[in-house]
Amino acid sequence: MLLKLQGRDNILLVVWVADVTVNGSMKPYTYKLFTMSSLQEAKKIAAHQAVDNHVHSGDLVGIGSGSTVIFAVERLAQRVKNENLKVQCVPTSFQARQLVIKHQLPLTDLNISPTLDVCIDGADEVDSNLNLIKGGGGCLLQEKIVASCSKKLIIIADYTKNSQKLGDQYKKGIPIEVSPMVYGPIQQKIEKLYGGNVEMRMAVMKAGPVVTDNGNFILDWKNFNQDVDWKKINTELLLMPGIVETGLFIEMASKAYFGMPDGSLKHKKVEIIIAT
Numbered sequence: 232m233l234l235k236l237q238g239r240d241n242i243l244l245v246v247w248v249a250d251v252t253v254n255g256s257m258k259p260y261t262y263k264l265f266t267m268s269s270l271q272e273a274k275k276i277a278a279h280q281a282v283d284n285h286v287h288s289g290d291l292v293g294i295g296s297g298s299t300v301i302f303a304v305e306r307l308a309q310r311v312k313n314e315n316l317k318v319q320c321v322p323t324s325f326q327a328r329q330l331v332i333k334h335q336l337p338l339t340d341l342n343i344s345p346t347l348d349v350c351i352d353g354a355d356e357v358d359s360n361l362n363l364i365k366g367g368g369g370c371l372l373q374e375k376i377v378a379s380c381s382k383k384l385i386i387i388a389d390y391t392k393n394s395q396k397l398g399d400q401y402k403k404g405i406p407i408e409v410s411p412m413v414y415g416p417i418q419q420k421i422e423k424l425y426g427g428n429v430e431m432r433m434a435v436m437k438a439g440p441v442v443t444d445n446g447n448f449i450l451d452w453k454n455f456n457q458d459v460d461w462k463k464i465n466t467e468l469l470l471m472p473g474i475v476e477t478g479l480f481i482e483m484a485s486k487a488y489f490g491m492p493d494g495s496l497k498h499k500k501v502e503i504i505i506a507t
């Protein structure tokens with residue numbers, strides 16, 4: 232059961248997780264309470280800290296995509312204004328480009344600036360080894376390209392993204408960007424080779440599939456086995472003709488910042504979580 236209550240300051244989301252008893256009645260056994268503003272606040276704390284710690288004057292900066300990155304770009308623009316910071320930005324999506332333009336930050340691209348100092352991006356899930364699921368917003372291809380051209384990939388996220396294993400919390404699946412001509416065979420191959428189920432991501436407010444910024448489709452691989460060698464699987468997937476890119480970011484991130492519900496910040500470097 233999902234209740235939405237409009238409070239004065241916050242929207243409260245009450246999620247009542249229920250069990251179905253033998254006679255069919257619903258038996259509540261737990262509930263979680265989130266305030267929407269605490270999630271937003273958590274994203275903001277992580278984003279601001281990452282920009283403050285990792286962006287320096289003269290830097291070429293990769294700008295990730297998603298809702299958390301909005302706070303990072305806002306902070307970058309503040310610092311440019313207040314500190315006369317000099318940066319040039321390479322966006323990872325149409326959305327990121329619009330954000331950079333909105334905040335009047337200088338734009339460049341990878342062909343002009345092939346090596347970036349840092350890339351700041353969100354994630355859908357971060358495991359204990361700093362491996363990531365990305366692509367919930369469908370921008371995985373450009374995100375991975377820009378990250379691969381950056382000296383450091385810094386992840387910013389709220390506390391719901393911090394996991395031990397991929398798939399612990401993020402249930403929407405691993406995004407896989409594919410050429411439209413071959414989505415069917417790829418769906419079948421992944422399910423046959425590795426199990427789980429692979430679904431085409433469908434658009435909202437438009438009939439048919441999501442089409443990425445690069446003109447491709449997205450498959451979401453759900454209910455996968457969590458105890459696998461992701462590096463090996465990622466390599467195998469990338470050898471499959473028609474797979475353009477996967478949302479598995481393996482051994483790419485240098486550090487992840489998580490905003491916490493109480494307003495504090497955690498950061499994660501491989502296997503280590505330090506409260507700050």
Ligand SMILES: O=C(CO)[C@H](O)[C@H](O)COP(=O)(O)O
Nearest residue numbers: 297298299353366367368370
């Ligand atoms: O990979 C992404 C988009 O392709 C995003 O970084 C990821 O979905 C996280 O987004 P948000 O900051 O909105 O939680």
